Amino acid sequence: MTKITKNVSVMCFHDELCQVYNALMTALSLLREGSKVTLFFGSRGVNAIHKDKVNRLKCLPGQPEEMGDAVMKRMEEMELPTAEELLFMLYKEGAQLLACPLNVPLFGMKKEDFVEGVELANPATYYKEIMVPADMNLTF
Secondary structure, X not given: OOOOOOEEEEEEOOOOHHHHHHHHHHHHHHHHOOOEEEEEEOXXXXXXXXXXXXXXXXXXXXXXXXXXXXXXXXXXXXXXXXXXXXXXXXXXXXXXXXXXXXXXXXXOOOHHHEOOOEEEOOOOOHHHHHHOOOOEEEEO
């Protein structure tokens, strides 16, 4: 089987667990197939990399509570890794994890609030060096 070797930019702008989870699982799958992966967390997505908020993300927050609870229960029954565990795997397996330098202070955060491995993106180089030359730009 041939490995996929691409430069991939994954942008996560949501803090709804299903969206965050899709971004993280897609990034991890591509990373494990040999791609160079950069994840960028902007807008409400910065909550997904906050060490005190990552494990409190909700599924389907705009739906009746029992719907979101049912999804969370199924995820537990399937023994899926948590979002925090996925972030740790991504970091340890070589993905670059970046936070939007505008949204971090906008949401009252600082670098010390991040889970391990997250750095502030450099707005002067992020688009030019990561997003524009990427083979794939995925947005969640």
